[in-house]
Amino acid sequence: MDYKTLDALKPSEFEDAAGGYRSASDMASQAKDGINNQISVRMRAELTGQARDAALGQLKELSKNFHYAQVECGLVSTALNALAADLRAAKAKLDGAVADARAQKFTVNPDGSVSYPPAGDKVDGKVPEGSTVTGSPNGKGGGTTLPIDPSGTANDLSDALERQARNAHPNPNYGAALEYANRIATAVQEATEADEKWAPKLRELKADDDLTVSHSDWADAGRDMGGVKKSAADYLADIKPPPKDGTPKENAEWWKGLSAEERDAYVTLNPSSVGALDGVPSEVRDEANRTVLAEARGKYELDRAAIPPEPKRYIANPTGSYPAAVESAAWKQWNEKYGDRRDQLDKSLNGMKAIEDRFDKTGVEGLPEAYLLGFNAEGNGRAIVANGNPDTADHTAVYVPGTTSNLGKVGGDIDRMTTLWQESSAMVPGQQVSTVTWLGYDAPQSIVKDAPFSHYADDGAPAFNSFMDGLNATNTTEGGGHHTAVGHSYGTTLIGSAARQGDLNADDIVFAGSPGVQVGEASELDVPKGHVWNEEADGDKVPDIGRWGHGGEQWRLGGGVAIIPSDDLFGANQMSTDTEGHSAYWDEGTESLKNQAAVVAGQYGKATLED
Template sequence: MVSFSQLRNLKPSEFDEAAEGWHRVGSAASEAKDRVEKEIVAKLQRDLKGAVCDAAVERLRRLSRNFHYIQVESGLIRTALNGLSSELCAAQRKLEDAVADAEAEKFTVKPDGSVHWVSQSELIPLNPEQSTTADGPRVVLKTDPQRVKAQGYADRIGAAITDANEADAHYSQTLDRLKANNNLNVTDSDWVDAQNDMSALRKFAGKYLQRNDIPKGKSPAENAKWWKGLSADERADYTALFPASIGALDGVPSDVRDEANRAVFTETRAAYQTRLDAMPPEPWPQWVSVGGPYASMVKSDEWMAWNNKYHAEEVRAALKGMDAIKNRLDSTAKDGLPETYLLGFSPEGTGRAIIANGNPDTANHTAVYVPGTTSNLSGIGGDIKRMTDLWKQSHALADGQEISTVTWLGYDAPQKLGRDSPQSHFADEGAPAFNSFIDGLKTSHEPGSDGHLTAIGHSYGTTLIGSAARQGDLHANDIVFAGSPGVQVGKATDLDVPQGHVWNEDADGDPVPEMGRWGHGGSQWKYKGGIGIIPSDDLFGANQMSTDTEGHSNYWTPESRSLKNQAAVVVGQYDKVVTDG
């Protein structure tokens, strides 16, 4: 229990010093993690191969995971101490104001917090010295107005002490949770526990930090202004306590978003793996034959009941995508790949994932790729590979300039061909988020380097890019379409980029452009114009790039002309683009 004297003599600087100490611990752990991953592991993966190297990397990764866990938990402890300090300081100010006001009216506040006065009432001449506390009697002599005032001051003092005790109880409970198992392995259960620690701390930190203070629905410029207006402690505490919200803020520096999203990703992956491990054995067989001589295979009732109860397919699909993301996060320096930045992540719905090869805030040339129909978290591995292949091809042309290629799965893509893909609402609903992301990259880009940006769409992803330009302002320098079913506008000059900077690829054997034109094609209402116009049409006005791949899904085949042409656009070397005709 916090007493009157303890609250009055409180030294907030002691809590601030403790929080700063944990900040140093977390910073040291973060620096150690980065050194292990970005220097030691990266060098091993760049220069060595074989079983011995793989074993060494795995042990170093275990060490890196330990440092990451220390960083996250230290951040929560620091935030808890800062929150406790903030609330105790508020209670102390409340107490000091009450005492000052009481003494200004000639009342005396005793060491136990009671308010004392000498009554001037004639009705109590034999005992003029009076005192009261916050829990003092409410039935008093009406002829003694001093008692009414004294009771008011006593109540204010009591309220301040109550606030202090509530803060002490809440944060003591939270800090007691922040304990780790005494071993060298950070397990999935440890990360689930860290996630629970974060949730528990949020319940009590509302007076110090509130989620509602984080911008929502604001422009990237407004987000950046809010972030820059915070103190270093506030930035660290918001990131520790609300990593998903900070990681989703367009306009905030990419390294900040990456740190926040990695915490979310690691905890979420551990939670999903724990759910999978806790499921009872899968019923067998999954498939059974029904229908007699014309039998067909269907999933058994037992398996369906098991899956409906435990959502096994959903969990496995999400983990498949998370494993692909982790594989890219762990591949820095392999085959010369740059660092990875996780700029967005959520397993909800069909999933969200934004993964950058290289830092877009410092890159001279950035490409942002939007995948199309059937894209989801489960299949993100293929989209990540497309952008790593584009990064390699672009890097080879860049003459030492920095390149960043980004996989942007920031929308609910159509999941069913035929049923979903002809619908425009997927593109229309996702387009504002794409515009915000592009604007965010422009906002967070460091000054002093060329920020050339290319938007790349595949299949239905091209429709989203077209919708982004139609609905708002798409602040890209170049646009590349591959296998486009139409982009909702009828001519290249409607796409916000400078004239001559819209590029299109339509490979032999790709049926999507012709199939999609009547659903997503644009129009030109002029002589020889019409409807259902797509980027593959000469009338549209795009630069038609030559392709040497076939079908709808091979535009990113390594060393192909299709990929090399995209890379030439990404680095702004337009003279190296091979066009048809």
């Protein structure tokens, strides 16, 4: 970039273009939501047959296109705003230098050089003539350090020699003109660097010329986001970040304090961060996490496709002796290199598909829109999925699953909360209910090796407390809504630990199949008296086994056994059950489910208690 270009440049034109792309992103978002939450919902409710299913499939693909356009246009908008910010800073430096030069009656030439008039004491009877100087970007002071001199020492020496030349020059205008010329050169250099940084980034923000949004497209969108975020570091630095380790209330205040442009930029380049912030509105978290999910699935699908097919595992024993079949050398080599990674990818992808399946069920049997309030595919995974918006719900239940829970199995937990939503909503017509699957911790993955230990619950409890506090901070109903914590198996232990460690922001607690909750009395669980509820089904062996690991420290039962919620001494409301075993508490049409729903809906008189 040269002086004339920068002098004529209007950063506002880039900002106007950014606004256009942001509008396009917003329109794509609205179109996507209209397809998902209105058109498709009505089709599922009012139509049947193969034609409907085919149309829904096409609408789903169209929704993907709008979602992809939303994300990419958002990136272009943020990139243009960041470019405009860089150019505006350079343009301000240029305009300041030019204004100062002209105020001193100097001439700024089309090439950026500065001409100054005659001035000074006469030399040999003549006033020192004027001349023209061409500047160069300052060394360390100008924001550039020449590659040949990373330390800047040579630049410092150059500056010193230049100062000597200014002082020695017979025309006093020389030094001022040189200063202006250097400032102009520095501004042009900074504008050039901005142009060279952003031009390739903007060229990369383009999609394939087809109507299919592939896994490769989403993986590419993830890379685009990383590239734009790296280049926009200075631009983002001017946006106030969320408070470090902030409380949900502090996070809510941070979000409210951002301008619309700042919110757009932060969500566009930090979707995983915003999606995980308790206290930020659920609609914002959902939008951010859906982008994280789409990009993660694109990457994971590509990684999975890159793994070679699994060779045949067993072959006939070449020795002809026992055993008749042995593992092949090819399979052993493949398994050592790819086995664990394949299993991890499959687990994560199964969870992503289950979450997307829930998105696609919106409207089926009146099921409300789903909200993805947390997502992370790494390790055992994280997923927080809500049926209905908890910010506007009169009654919200947050369910914590237990041992062996992970992203790959989250579909079953989502189904449990679907049935609980249906049963609870039916009890309070005209009121809004939200049921949330909260897989926000590392659950024990082995009943024998992990489940007896409490650190999984203790480590995950602060995150659960924060989430519950976040629901309170974002709920817009009068009184802040009615919130119930629902735990199954080891999930009850986590809820108990959360109440023991801090202020559990819940009105009711429901335990099902609890192995113990680390306290010996319901009164220690930080909810109003009489608002702890428990279910233990016939044939559920987990509660008695759990006494030895997670029961309360009040050893008042015969034989020195710790107290659990199923014991009368604990003080919970013992709700009757009609299911068998450890995993049927949410079966449709059961008394076990209806009793939980009665608590969630605040219809306590409809809950049946054991004698």
